[in-house]
Amino acid sequence: MNLRGRNKVDPSFNMSSMTDIVFLLLIFFMLTSTLVTVSAIDVLLPKAGGKTENSKSVAVSINSKSQFYIDKTLVSSANLENEILKSVGSDKKKTIVIRGDQDVAYKNVMKVIDIANKNKLKMILAVKGK
Numbered sequence: 001m002n003l004r005g006r007n008k009v010d011p012s013f014n015m016s017s018m019t020d021i022v023f024l025l026l027i028f029f030m031l032t033s034t035l036v037t038v039s040a041i042d043v044l045l046p047k048a049g050g051k052t053e054n055s056k057s058v059a060v061s062i063n064s065k066s067q068f069y070i071d072k073t074l075v076s077s078a079n080l081e082n083e084i085l086k087s088v089g090s091d092k093k094k095t096i097v098i099r100g101d102q103d104v105a106y107k108n109v110m111k112v113i114d115i116a117n118k119n120k121l122k123m124i125l126a127v128k129g130k
Helices: 016-033 080-088 106-118
Strands: 057-062 068-070 073-075 095-100 122-125
Touching: 057 080, 057 106, 068 080, 073 080, 080 106, 095 106, 106 122
Parallel strands: 057 095, 095 122
Antiparallel strands: 057 068, 068 073
16 A cells, blocks of 8 residues: 655745845845935035045035035034034044035135044045046
C-alpha cells in the first residue's frame, strides 16, 4: 500500500517580488530627497559645479542691496553675529549656508565667513548648479 501524498511542497522562496519592492523604494527616496530645500529668500546665486544641501543648516542670505537675512528674517548688519549664534543655538554641528547674490559685494560675504570662523562654525557657500 502506497501512503505517500501526491503533492510535494517546494521549500524555495521566490525573491523577485522583494527586489521589486526594494527597487521602488529606492526610486521613491531618490526622487523625494531632491525636493528638500533650505528655507531662505530667493537670490540669484553664482554658477558652479557643486550641490549644497544640508538638513541641519541655517541659511544666511545676502541680497543685491546688501541686506542680510537669516532664514527669511531681515537682520541688521550690526546685529548679524548675535542673530547667527541665536539661530545656531547650542548645536555647533549646524552648518551655515551662505547664499550671496551674484552682484553682492565680496566684503559682505567675507563678513559672514569671518563670523563663522571666529565662532568655529561649519559653513557652505551656496552656488547654482550648471
